[in-house]
Amino acid sequence: MNQNFNTQINPSVFLSLWNSSFDGLLILDSEFKVLEVNEVLCRFLKKKRKSLIGRIISNFITSTSNDQIFQRNIFTEKSKITKSEWAVKLWDGNIFLCEISKSCLQNKNKTFLYTLKFPNSQDKPIASNNKLYKPDYKSTALPQQINKKHLQLFLDNTPDLIAVLNIKKQVIWSNKSFKKIFSKNKISLENPFDIILKEDVNPALDIWNQLITKKKPVKNVELRVKCFSGKCRYFEFDWYYIYTNSQDNFQLIGREITKRKKVENQLEEYKNRLELKIDQRAKQLLKSEETFKALAENSKDIIMRFDSKLRHMYVNPIVEELTGIAHQNFIGKTHKELGFPKKLVELWEKEMKAVFKxxxxxxxxxxxxxxxxxxxxxxxxxxxxxxxxxxxxxxRDITERKKLEFNILNNLEKEKEFSALKSRFITTASHEFRTPLASILSSVDILIRYGKNWEPVKIVHQLERIKKTALSMTELINDVLLVSKNQNQQKQYFPNETNLLELIKKQIELLEVLDGNKNRITLNYNCDELNFYIDEKLIVSVLQNLLSNALKYSDKTKKVLLDINMSDNNLIIKVSDKGMGVEAADNNTIFEPFHRGANVGKLSGTGLGLSIVRKAVEMHGGKITLKSKLGKGSTFTVFLPKNIS
Incomplete structure (x- = not known):
């Protein structure tokens, strides 16, 4: 390696190093006025080069704490500082943690070189802005304040790794930072391609060939290198073509990014673990990015940002799926301007104003x-x-959760209803079973005591009484079982072609006998058809319950009317009486199991009949209505879809 290569570097090489440095570079005179500044520092300060030249540096960079201590330790000629870390405040108010290095270029003229390492300089240089940085010297001449001695000081003190390679990829010169990493026991690296990891060699060769062919800079190239220490480390290089000593050479400027890559790899590993965990638990992948916008763009939640006037500053795309409004149309508008319902707007504005306050x-x-x-x-x-x-x-869309909550509340309400129903059943059943059982026991006891002395006719009469009472209990049990099946949705609906008129006459005849043959039921059959496709057992249950209730709750001298009619779509069965009627408060509950009208007094009953009627009608796809006036009677009307065989 040519250790004296630096003495042969022409001005163009220095300018290339000066402007391609990762750090801000600054040359000050004895009064700490700016003599020269590189492009990186211009960008950090957001100032044009010519607006900095000749100005005192403290106009642009000060301390966040004690300016006197800062000036004494940094920007004074007595300062012996070589490197320190400070929180500095720039002229525009921005605050950065900055590492500052100082070197003396000329003791006689008291000229100093400062290297300022800002946060982003460790990663990638900020994008170039030619409007800020326009050197007014030619590439063939160094600035007046800089000579080759300054260049040597700069190359020795910069943390950047700098090396010059010839066309054969051999290192013909390198600075101290480069040698510190790539040299061992005073043995210098000859060919940097020898230590590049196998996986990165081909990309590096492609860049090399591109550099040779086009002779244009190639920047921000990341490579993995195996150093003399044996460790694999990451570096980022800028590659430049330079023409020196009448031959083509190539300059490398780099910085180690191992720590950054380690953090990036750790973040990537954490992200993968997090995504896997989310996928396993919720089967919904929420793509996590380092910035708020990237996170929001991929979120399944509606993410918005509002200013103090409640205008939308940002809305992510998912909002369109949930509201039907394109997310671009939200920007700069309030909810009211977007036409949302007044009540919702008032709710949103109230909540947001409270948080602002x-x-x-x-x-x-x-x-x-x-x-x-x-x-x-x-x-x-x-x-x-x-x-x-x-x-x-x-x-977040919680519609499914709300549906679940509604179902839970609905089930709880049904549970309460069932509990109340069970309580009513126990009360009703205990009363309704106790009376017939007492009658049966009484009749049996009489037979045991006196039967042997009775005539056969009297014994048969007593047995008929027992039979009638037992049949009454059987009917009650059947009613309870039917209600239970309906409650459990065990619908047993078996329709067949049935002669409706004949079926009705049989039921009237049976009920007349039970009513003492008083002929209180009047039938008006106004249908041309006789046969209907119905479930005979269910219709019998409807007729028996409606007619028996009409007879039971009417004066014994009053008639009960049974009208059978047809409309275009329905078979209509209407039962009317002139009885006690139903109170208005009971209209909504009279069809529920075990519910009885409040005005029935001591008349026996289970409260199951109308519940059975309604279920039987609903199994046919029909409906039942009630019109009643207290003290004047009731009319129950059944509508069944007309299915004529």
């Missing part, structure tokens, strides 16, 4: 017009002075 996170649930339920979280976003400047909101 208190700075406390809020949460509210609401339902959109399209039926979608949203769980909305409103969070404050603070400025540097800890004042609430914006609001970030996150809205």
């Amino acid at each position: 208190s700075g406390i996170k809020s949460r509210v649930e609401f339902q959109l017009e399209n039926g979608i339920w949203i769980d909305w979280v409103i969070m404050p976003e603070y400025d540097e002075e800890q004042n609430v400047k914006y609001l970030i909101t996150s809205g």
